[in-house]
Amino acid sequence: MTLPLALLVLAGLAASAAPRVLARSSWADREPVLALWVWQCVVAAVLLCCVLAMALSGAAAWQAVRGHVFAPAPHEVIEAYGLGSYGPWAGSLSLLLACGGAWTGAMLLREVYEARVRRRQRHAELRRRAPRLPGEEPDPEDRLVVLEGEKADAWWLPGTAPQLVITTAALRRLKGRQLDAVIEHEQGHARARHDWLLHCSSALATGFPRVPVFAAFRDQVHRLVELAADDVASRRYGRLTIALALVELNEDRGVFGPCPTPLAQVPQRVHRLLSPSPRLSVARRLRMTAVAALVPVIPLLVAFVPGLSALRQI
Structure with a gap:
């Protein structure tokens, strides 16, 4: 059982240490896309440790599983793993990890299902608030919906026919190129498929709330995708433009007051845009x-x- 336990210990160390290390890093806000990549790699490593531990312990417990895991391997390689010495706990460990994998898949399916339900509800709300005229046919190329409303807001509605929804209050508030910057921000979310990243992080955090890396992954993804979309808009329209657009869209929501709100990250985003830190060098980003x-x-x-050690000795 040495190797599966080593993999699980490695997964535990990564799951507990990675959030602390990444939380102390000062470069994540400067490079949100790179930070998202690092988080995905860490989570993938944790999941891969569990999958490999499940495969090895299952191969030790059941001959049928061993035949699939080590099908192309020579006899010397199989002997190198010492599967016969794993003991009676191998089967229990494999089943436990398999249940964890099934639970992860169930949480992901539930997250996708709930996202589709929310999307259908939003589409129904759009049809109610912006009904088509008699005889008007739906246009698949129609990507913009303008809603009558006193609350300044704009959001991207993903789906097979994604749409940008913006209220008339937002159109009155946003001046000059601010509207173009908001549209570019939302399109940045759509092009990077941030919705799928949000679904996966939420599914892991919901399914395993006591695992620090999954909860931190969800929180950081929600924050970093907004920073990444801000950067997409700022590269085309300037940091001041998107910062002013954020202020115009959110100043009536109390996010700039002394009391915290669910949108408390908006002032931080505005400050980041107005006082940008220098990006990392290209060489460092590549490394x-x-x-x-x-x-x-x-x-x-x-x-x-x-x-591999056994193959070298053959």
Whole structure:
């Protein structure tokens, strides 16, 4: 049982240490896209540790599983893993990890289902508030919906035919290129498929609320996707333009007052846009991207070391 336990210990260390290390980093706000990539690599490594531990313990417990896991491997490689010495706990551990995997899939399916329900409800609300005229046919190219409303708001509604929804109050408030910057911000979410990243992070955090890395992953994803979309808009229309647009859309919601609100990150986003820190150098970004990509490789190396050592001796 040494190797599966080593993988689980590695997963536990990553799940507990990664949120603390990344929370102390000062570069995440400067490079939100890179920070999202690092978080995804860490979460992938944790999940991969569990999958590999499940496969190895299952192979030790059941011959049928062993035949699938080690099907192309020579006999010396199988012997190198010492599957016969794993003991009676191998089957229980494999079943426990398999149940965790099934639970993860169930949480993801539930998140996707609930997202579709919310999307259908929003589409129904749009049809109620902006009904089509008699004889008007739906246009698949219609990507913009303007709603009559006194509350300044704009949001991207994902789906098979994604739409940008904006209220008339927002049109009155946003001046000059501010409206274009808001549209670019929302389109940045759509192009990067941030909705799927939000669904996956929410599913993991809901399914395993006591795992620190999953809860931190969800919280950071919700924050970083907004920073990334702000950067997309600022590169085309300028930081001041998108900052003023954020102020115009949110100043009536109490987010700039002394009391915290659910949108308390808006002042931080505005401050970040108005007082930008220098980006990391291209060389450093490339190094960090490559190092993050290697994080999921570590569990693979740990799992394959006995087999590779056996192959060298053949």
